Structures are given as C-alpha cells and as structure tokens.
Amino acid sequence: MEYKKLVQKIANLDWAKANPGDIVLLSLCTAKEFASSLRFGFDLYPNDERFKEMASGELKTDNMVFEDYARKGDHWEFLDHFVTKYKITPTKSTIPSAMENYVSAVEGFSDADRAMTVFSREEELTLIFEKIVAAHDWDSLGFGFYKYYLKQHILFDSGDNGHAHLTKHFPMHKPTLERFYKARLDLYASLFPYGSTEPK
C-alpha cells in the first residue's frame, strides 16, 4: 500500500476504542525511537541549518512545560516523566511485544533511512495527532499532559517555520516509507482486539 494511504489508515483507526494509557505508552516508545533516529541526522547533514533548527525543537529542548515538568529534555523524556508519575502500565499483554517488534523493525533501516522517516513524520503526524486528540477526553482522564504533548507537536510541526517546512527539502524514498508506516500500523494494531486494525 502506498505510504500516504497507510498514514490515512492509521489516522482513521478507531482511536476512541483504544485504551488511553496504552496509546500514551506507544507514543513514549515511538518518541524514544524518534529521538535516536533523528540523532543520525547530525552526522549525515552537519551543514544543514534547517535540519539543525528542527532538531533543536525536538532534542534537549525546554519547549515543553506542563505541571511539574520544566526542564531541558528530549520529548520522550516529557512523556516518560508523566508515565512514571501516573504509573501508566499496559492493559494488554500484546503491547510490550508490539513495541519491541516496532523498534527492531526501525533498527533494521539504514541511518539515512531512519533520519528520512523522521522528516516524513514531521509532515504526516499532524493528521494522526489531531485524530488522537479528538478521540478521548484527555483532561478528565487525568492525562492532560498527553493532550498538551500532541497539541504542542501539531504546533511545532505546522506553519511557515514549522518542522515539516524545515525538512521538506529532504528527498523521500517511497518504498522505505511504506515499510516504515506498515511497521507503525502493526504497532497500533496491538491496541485493538485480536491485534487487528480492520473494522470488525
């Protein structure tokens, strides 16, 4: 399936039926992997100012402040802080193994391909994040931090000087992105009954 179609498919998953804590845990997993994939870019594109500007908004940054979290960190550290604080643990046994499978799939990509998946995410994730924000009442669940996390990302990635704009000069390799978003869809499948993303 074409990668843009896979992105659509992910966006259209029935997020309201997925357990909110499990969604947060998958985000923590992908945010950690995102940070390590992004770090390959420093060696690959040392003279690219737009890359560096984008990375400065993702890594060791203080652009996320919520409740008692106000320090420099990668964005996954923001999520990790609240996952620990609110003792969020998986509700399904399939979640940890799906996370392991996702990470090893991405680790099978070359450094340049991993960086490219990050640049693609800057463009594609906004749509997915908007759907996830709307799917649950994050504030009444006590997960206001996660709504804040998603909304901040939508803000950082979009607009004239947003991350998507800063990285759109990098070429996209469609077959690699197909593999990437397929791995991502497989990860999200673990949120649903029978590990399936197909409507029953």
Ligand SMILES: [Fe+2]
């Ligand atoms: Fe971003």
